[in-house]
Amino acid sequence: MNTKRIIVGSVVSAVMLLGCLGIAFAANEEELEVSFSPEVVANYIHAVIAADRALYTTHVVDRLQEERVVIAAEAWKQRKALPLPAQMLLMAGKTVEMSGSDLRFRLASLWPIYEENGPSNVFEETGLEVVAEDPDEVYSGIITRGDKRFFKAIYADRAVSKACVNCHNGHILSSKHDFKLGDVMGGIIISFPLPIEKTETP
Ligand code: HEC
Known part of the structure; x- marks a missing residue:
């Protein structure tokens, strides 16, 4: 590898990294310039937003309203609970992958x-x-x-x-x-x- x-x-931060249309970096002392088309960056950001939105709706709001859930717990599916933050992030990553996006x-x-x-x-x-x-x-x-x-x-x-x-x-x-x-x-x-x-x- x-x-x-x-x-x-x-300056980059988390998903905001994807907002940078041009990222300049230095590798092996030689400067190389990589730029993304705005469409590609927009597609990556959209994949994350769409995954978060779908998961928040199905796993948070629906459960709050229909099941009157007020706690978050690891076994949220079995118990009357909501998913943990780590589980939401991991699920969003998998949802983005399943959507066909190359973003991981x-x-x-x-x-x-x-x-x-x-x-x-x-x-x-x-x-x-x-x-x-x-x-x-x-x-x-x-x-x-x-x-x-x-x-x-x-x-x-x-x-x-x-x-x-x-x-x-x-x-x-x-x-x-x-x-x-x-x-x-x-x-x-x-x-x-x-x-x-x-x-x-x-
Ligand atoms: C109520 C329990 C709980 C809380 C609160 C919690 N976590 Fe976790 N965390 C978990 C569980 C369970 C997993 C594994 C999720 C999976 O893989 O399905 C996990 C996964 C992780 C991982 C990935 C590596 C691993 O341990 O599997 C990191 C990093 C992490 N949590 C950091 C944090 C941070 C930082 C916070 C606070 C902002 C936090 N966690 C809050 C239970 C918790």
Whole structure:
């Protein structure tokens, strides 16, 4: 696998990353400019919005109104409850994937409750380590799969409330039970394909 650490030249944040029509980065000391057509960026953003909207309607509002649900719990389908934030994000990522979009996003951790939420390759493992060390850093790079190139970015996911810490520390399947408020608990991993490089015609 060809992984390169690169520095994102423009200020990016979570999904807002996709709003940047042109992303300049430096790789191997050579500056390369990648730009997306506005249609592609709009399609990515639309895929996320549509997934969130559909899931919020079916799994939150419908359950609030029809089942008078007031709690969120992991076994929300079996119990009279709503899905957890992590479950909403993971479901949205899967809904976007199923919609046929090339955009991918998920929540992962070096200390996952479920193995499938662990790093799936060296790039992800290194990225999760880097953002755990410095949550302000965005670990990003270009990975190659077959003849396709993907831009991949990892953002820190922090314990912003006591609920994060208590639930994970107390979860029987959690591999870490000493999270503290403010700790990095994992990361949000986003990736999407880059346009095929144009070859110079003489
Ligand atoms: C009530 C329990 C609960 C709360 C509150 C909670 N989580 Fe989780 N979290 C889970 C469960 C369960 C999963 C696994 C979801 C799945 O894969 O279906 C998970 C998944 C994750 C993951 C992916 C890695 C893993 O552990 O599987 C991260 C990172 C994460 N949560 C961070 C947070 C943060 C940050 C907060 C607070 C903003 C938070 N969680 C709040 C239960 C909780």
